[in-house]
Amino acid sequence: MGVTKTEIFTEQQNRIADLAKAFSHPARVAILQLIVERKACICGDLVEELELAQATVSQHLKELKRIGIIQGEINPPRVCYCINPVVWQEAQESFGTLLNTFVLTTACCN
């Protein structure tokens, strides 16, 4: 996306943006939902469920791993992915806090 000027924002703002990226593509939402639903998933199962090529799924998994919200356990020749509870909880708290800063009664300029 062109060059995001991360240096002019706070750590917190950059981290929230990064966590939000985990959910900002429907394929990643679907992947996370499947992993949660089944407790864990091997890559091949995800490829079967989603109508996406193996390379594409693998790339989304890589991005989710970069963010930290999933972790992969190598179980040759498979890799089993599961939620990283620590980061998942971080997401819960971050979004929860941010979304709760706005209270409905203090709405608007209308």
Added chain:
Amino acid sequence: MGVTKTEIFTEQQNRIADLAKAFSHPARVAILQLIVERKACICGDLVEELELAQATVSQHLKELKRIGIIQGEINPPRVCYCINPVVWQEAQESFGTLLNTFVLTTACCN
């Protein structure tokens, strides 16, 4: 980003991805935080606070408007932006529900 295959995902998954986009860039996080904090913001104030050009801020505002999470009231020659309570609540519920599907006790493949 290449062509996201929205048609192979559910409405819900696509909507969550879209809502997450509101938070997936630190500038937009900062903008939303400022609007919430001050109840409302005119574009010029945001440009002053953030070290970004007016055109850039305007574009982020446009994206946030597209998603629906903010709304702009024209108050010439200014525009006053504020949170759209309906969509904000939708985000609360969507993320809340999704993030609560995972319970810590049912963790992992480790």
Added chain:
DNA sequence: TTGGTTAAATGTATTATTGCGATTAATTCT
């Protein structure tokens, strides 16, 4: 060793995103 299986990595094409200068549009104020 030789396959077979699975997933990561690589390379490529395409499209989206970011950021900004410059321009334009809309509306006040004088």
Added chain:
DNA sequence: AGAATTAATCGCAATAATACATTTAACCAA
């Protein structure tokens, strides 16, 4: 009417993201 103010839009350059075919790597089994 003319000047000033404010924000949207346009156009551009640079970079990131999507998607996939193909190749590579890692491992097990026979």
